Amino acid sequence: MDGGKAFPELGGAVAPPPGVPGLDIDPFSEAFFADPYPDHARLRDTAPFVWLIKYGIGAIARYEDVRKVLLDWETFSSARGVGMADFAKHGRFRLPSIILESDPPQHTRSRAVLNKTLSFLVMKSLRETFAAEADRMIDELVEKREFDGCAELAEAFPLRVFPDAIGMNREGRDNLLPYGDMVFNSFGPPNQRFLASATRAEAAFTWVETQAQRENLSPDGFGQICYQAADKGEVTHKEAAMLVRAILTAGVDTTVNGIGAVLFALARFPGEWRKLRENRSLARPAFEEAIRFESPVQTFFRTVTRPTTLDGHPLAEGDKILMFLGAANRDPLKWENPDTFDIERPVAGHVGFGVGIHACVGQLLARLEGEVVLDAMARKIGTIEVTGEPERRFNNTLRGLKKLPLRVTAV
Numbered sequence: 001m002d003g004g005k006a007f008p009e010l011g012g013a014v015a016p017p018p019g020v021p022g023l024d025i026d027p028f029s030e031a032f033f034a035d036p037y038p039d040h041a042r043l044r045d046t047a048p049f050v051w052l053i054k055y056g057i058g059a060i061a062r063y064e065d066v067r068k069v070l071l072d073w074e075t076f077s078s079a080r081g082v083g084m085a086d087f088a089k090h091g092r093f094r095l096p097s098i099i100l101e102s103d104p105p106q107h108t109r110s111r112a113v114l115n116k117t118l119s120f121l122v123m124k125s126l127r128e129t130f131a132a133e134a135d136r137m138i139d140e141l142v143e144k145r146e147f148d149g150c151a152e153l154a155e156a157f158p159l160r161v162f163p164d165a166i167g168m169n170r171e172g173r174d175n176l177l178p179y180g181d182m183v184f185n186s187f188g189p190p191n192q193r194f195l196a197s198a199t200r201a202e203a204a205f206t207w208v209e210t211q212a213q214r215e216n217l218s219p220d221g222f223g224q225i226c227y228q229a230a231d232k233g234e235v236t237h238k239e240a241a242m243l244v245r246a247i248l249t250a251g252v253d254t255t256v257n258g259i260g261a262v263l264f265a266l267a268r269f270p271g272e273w274r275k276l277r278e279n280r281s282l283a284r285p286a287f288e289e290a291i292r293f294e295s296p297v298q299t300f301f302r303t304v305t306r307p308t309t310l311d312g313h314p315l316a317e318g319d320k321i322l323m324f325l326g327a328a329n330r331d332p333l334k335w336e337n338p339d340t341f342d343i344e345r346p347v348a349g350h351v352g353f354g355v356g357i358h359a360c361v362g363q364l365l366a367r368l369e370g371e372v373v374l375d376a377m378a379r380k381i382g383t384i385e386v387t388g389e390p391e392r393r394f395n396n397t398l399r400g401l402k403k404l405p406l407r408v409t410a411v
């Protein structure tokens, strides 16, 4: 339910500026989420820069344009929010992220610390534990034969490995998913979906703040790396807590949807599943292709900082731009057969993890999770099929499933 009303506090229904084609697409409606691809094509085909009448907002959906805007952080800022709301005009409903919702120089300081926290070496140290957990979980599921690929694998795996790795205590981990759901909803309009998720996640707010404190993280979890950086003066201790909070916010729902995406894709494209079984080194590319194919993070916004143009149309300081990462990842001008899931395609350059200074800082962790799950599946599962109607989970930013009934056979 979206209410169908305009949001005057966010601009409301506004006619397009001269020369910019207006579209009646609502990218935050259930109809859109259920099947975004025809509208993605309309958005791409109409013009490089289009206007979403319902929200009075400019949008881009072609690969080249999305990439260009992502790379130009000086003109297209994140500091006024990467959602529809402009912090400068509409305020904020929670403290902003000092990484996602910031520009240099703040962003540079935060990013340096998170680059260390989520580095290649840290991921290497986690690989063995993650792989053992994936093996254990897949063994159980093969034994079971029929299971829900969402609850029992796509959600269960990150929820098992991630909180331990960062060093969280055991209580309250079930707050992570509702919290992430609420934050990712908050990047869209303040629709019913956001309001309902904010109510569900009320308790999670304080819990996440508390969890992110140093004394609540185990000494050997990677969350401590943020505090060690603070000890060296690279950020303040308050900022360290905010960086841990950023990881807790972005680190679960995203990977849940990434793993869900690859499971669903492999079950629908048996030829690709066969290729993976025959060649396990395709585990990583298969996960990457699923990120392109489904784009678990579908959209983000930027705010214009200075007069510029997009496709020849003038933009003023303060204008919001909606970027369709999911549409860019299936742009036929960039990708051959974009609607085909092909684990051997050259997938480099997709924008599923973003690009430029804000490119996902947790992507090594996401890939590690995806890879160990797929590797275990390829060794232990013979066939995989969808046995019932999958159900989508609707979120203003994330694309994913809430139910995926699967049947597997052992090798």
Ligand code: HEM
Pocket (backbone or CB within 6 Å): 070, 078, 082, 099, 100, 101, 111, 114, 118, 246, 247, 250, 251, 252, 254, 255, 257, 258, 259, 291, 295, 296, 297, 300, 325, 351, 352, 353, 354, 355, 357, 358, 359, 360, 361, 362, 363, 365, 366
């Ligand atoms: C499949 C999983 C994931 C996907 C698809 C994904 C997607 C993205 C995207 C598209 C961005 C760019 C945002 C922008 O340009 O405004 C981003 C940034 C970010 N991601 Fe991820 N992400 C994933 C997993 C993770 C994980 C596991 C973590 C943490 C452990 C994480 C933490 C972050 C943070 C902190 C940022 C902000 C980086 C910055 O602003 O410099 N993400 N992610």
